[in-house]
Amino acid sequence: MPMTSRLVSLRIVSLSSLSVGLALACVLGACSSKEDPPKPSSRAPGVARIQIEDALVEPGVPVRFRCTAADPDGDSLTYVFDWGAGGTLPQSPEVDSGTMSGVDIPFTQEGTFQARCRAVDSAGNEGAWSPQLTFIIRGVQPDGxxxxxxxxxxxxxxxxxxxxxxxxxxxxxxxxxxxxxxxxxxxxxxxxxxxxxxxxxxxxxxxxxxxxxxxxxxxxxxVLDTALSWQRTGARLPTSPEWSPDGTLLAAVDGSVSANGLLRIWDATSGRVTRLMAPVPPARFTTVAWKPGGGAVVAVGMSTGRVSVLDVAAGRMLNQWPVQAGSVRTLAWSPDGTRLASATDASKEVHFWNPTTGERAGEMLVAVDKVRRLSWSPDGSRLAMLAGQGGGFSRWVEFHVVGTQGPEELLTGVAGFAWSPDGTRFVVGLQGEVKVYATDGYRVEATYERAWDLASEVDWSADGRWLGVAGAARALFVLDAGTGEVVVEASQPPLPGTLMGYDAFRFHPTKPQFLVVDDLPPVLDVFTVDSGAGTWSRREVLSHHYTVEAAAWSPTGEVLASSGDEGEVRLWDRVGDPLRTLSGHGGLGVHALAWNTDGTRLFTGGDDGVINVWRTNDGTLAQLPIRREPTSSLGLEMVAPSPDGTRVASVLGGTVVASERGVIRIHQVSNGAELFRFPDGSRQVLSLAWTPEGTLVVAYAGMSWDFWDPRTQAITSVAPGVDIAPLAAALSPDGTKLAFGGRPGLSVREVATGKLLAETPFAFSPEALAWSADGRRVAGGGLGGQVFVWDASAPTLPATVIGFHDNNVSAVSWRPDGSLVTTGGRDSSLRVWRFTP
Incomplete structure (x- = not known):
C-alpha cells in the first residue's frame, strides 16, 4: 500500500444519549425485550494529538513519534501510530491518562508521509485518530x-x-x-x-x-485471459466492422477518444468478447482488416500514422511500422495476404507494404482526393478507392490498376461499393438506386431501385447470390443479385428527427447473415435471413451502449442482471449467454437493479422515475409500474425491496433541486401506494438496503446513516463525526456493518454504534462497493479502472487486485457462492472475474 496515503482526522462523536444507542442495538437484534438492558461500558478516550519532534529526517535515523490523549474514565492508555504502511501498527508503552508516550521508528525509504495516532484504553475502547502530521525522509542533498x-x-x-x-x-x-x-x-x-x-x-x-x-x-x-470468466461489451462509437475470413470472429474498432480506439473481437456465434486490445496512448486504433486465408491475424491502423499486425488469438503484436503522416483511415490486404495497402487522412497517397517486414512492396498510387475506403479486386489486379469527403456531390469511386499511375475509371456520386466474389462485376450505391457494372469496360449491366433513398452501403454475398443495401433512415434490403427482386426487407425504425442510415453493411462469409453498424447511438446487429420464408431475425451484439450502470446476481446465482444508460436491462446465465432483454423504461437510463429474496422478481429503476417489477422467468411485468411522482422527470438512483417483498424503498438521483436530491420513499409493492417519505432530502444517498430483520438502513455521503423501522415508522440517526466524505457505501449481508469507500481509503463501521471496526489508508476512489454473501470480503472499483477485493475480517483490510476496466468502474456484484465478482464500467464492458480466496 502506498505510504503517502492521505490520512485524516477521525473524530468519534458518541450517540446523543444512551437510550438512543440501546434503541439502535435493539432495532438491529442486539438485545431482547425479555432481558434487562446492558450496563453502560467505559467510555472511549478523547481525540488524540500527535507530535513529531523532527519532521525532516535522513534515512536510517529514527523518527520520534509522540502522542497524548485524555480518558474520560481515567483509564490508562496505549497509543497506536499509523502512517499507511499496513501490517501491525506500532504501539507505545501503557501510560496514565493525559501522559505523553510514543515510539521511535527508523525509515530506510525516502518520501513524504503522513502520520496519525490514537489512544486505546485498558478496556480496549479506541479513541479518535488525531489530525495528521506530515514528515519527510530525505537524504542530505545539495540545494536545488x-x-x-x-x-x-x-x-x-x-x-x-x-x-x-x-x-x-x-x-x-x-x-x-x-x-x-x-x-x-x-x-x-x-x-x-x-x-x-x-x-x-x-x-x-x-x-x-x-x-x-x-x-x-x-x-x-x-491478465484478462487468466482473470476473466467471461465478459460482454458495448462500444461508444463502433466503426470498421469486419468478419474474420472463416466467419467465426467479428472485429470492430471503438472510434471514441475516451476508449483510445479499442479493438474488440467477438465470437460470432455466441456474441461473447474473446479479445480486447488497446494501443499505447496517445495512439488510437482507427481501422481494422483481417488477413485473408483464415487464422486470427489482423492489421490495425493507428491515429499516429502507424500500422500494427496483431495475432488476436494470442493477444500479441507481430509487427508495427510507420506508414504515412496523419491518421490511418483505411487498410486492405491483397487477396493472397502478401501485401497491405494503406491510406491516411493527410494525403491522397496509397502505399503498399510487406506486412511481415514492414518494408515497401511496390510503388504508391495517387488518388484524385483523400481516400475513405480501399478494396482489392478478387484477382489482386485492381484497387477500388472510395474517395471524396462523402457529401452528396463530392464522393466517387476510382479504379486503379496496381502498378499503373492514374485512375483507369472514375464513377461519381457513389456512396457504397462492393466487388462480386469472382471480380467480374461490382455494385455501387447511388441516390435512389444501385447499379451493377461489368468490370471489363465498366459497363452498366443492371439498375435496381427501391425505397432506400441514398444507398450509402452495399455488399455482395460470398456465394454471389445476394446484394445487400443499407439506405437512409435505416432502410435494409437483401436483393437477388441476378434479378433485383427483394429477398427480405429488414428496415429498422428510423431515429427520431434524422434520416441517417447505417454506417456499414457486411455479409457473413459462409452463412445467410449480415451485420450492420451505426456509431450514434451505437449499434452492431447481426441479421439472419430465411430466404425461403422471406423473413429475418436480429441479434444485438453490443450489451450496453456506454456505461454499465448496475449489475446484480440473483440470490440463486443462476442469473445475472445488468443495465445501462441506453435503457435496457439484460439477463445472462451463469456462463454469459443471453437469456432475455427487459425494455420498460422508455429508452432512458436504468441505474437501479435489485432482486427479491427468492430470485423470482427483479426490481428496476430508471431515469423515467418508474419502478418496474419483472417476472424473470418470462420477462414480463409482474404488476403495473410504480411511479415516484405523477409528473416527475427525476431519475431513480437506487431501489431496494424489503426482505418479505411487501415494500420497496427508492431514492432519486442527481438533481439541481437540493430538497429532492436524496428524498427516500417507501411504497407498497402490491398497489404502489406510498407508505412513508423521509423528511430530509438534502443529503446524497450512497447506500439503500434492508437488514434481514426488515429495518431500512440509509447511508449518506457525510459519513452518517439513518434507520427506518417499518413498525413504528421512526427514523434514528448515527453520526460518527468523521471529517471525510466517502464516495460509496455498502451494507453487509447481516445488516451489522457498513463499508465506506473514499479517500483516504476503505473503512468498516458497526451499524448500531458507529464504532470503527477496520480501515485501510489505501488511496482509492470508488464508485461502487459490494459485500460477499458470507460477509468476509468487500469488492469495489472506481477511478482508474482497477477492481479490488478487501479482506474485511482483518483490521487492516488487505487488498487484492483481481481485474480492471479501461475506464472507471461503475457497478459491482458478487455471485452468492463467492466464486465470481462481476463489474460494469464506463468502458461499456460487463466483466465477470474469477475469485479464489
Missing amino acids: AWGLQVEVVGQGRVTSTPSGIDCPGTCGVRHPAGTRVTLDVVPASGWQLVGTSACEGTLGRCELLFDADKVFTVRFAP
Missing part, C-alpha cells in the same frame, strides 16, 4: 534537488536509470534539478500494466524531468 516517489498498485516492478528506484511497492529518490530519469515498468508474471500517471514516452518506459517533487503511480492487474 527534487524528489520522486513511485507508488505501485498491483504486482509489478519499477526501476530507474540513473539508479535509485527499484520497487514493487513504494520507494523514492532525489536528484539535482534538471536530471532526466528513465523509468522502466515491468509487470509480474501473469500480470499486465494497465496505466501510469503522466510520463513522457511509452507505457512501459518513460522519462521524467526533475523540475519539481513528483509522484509516479503505476497500476497493474491480472
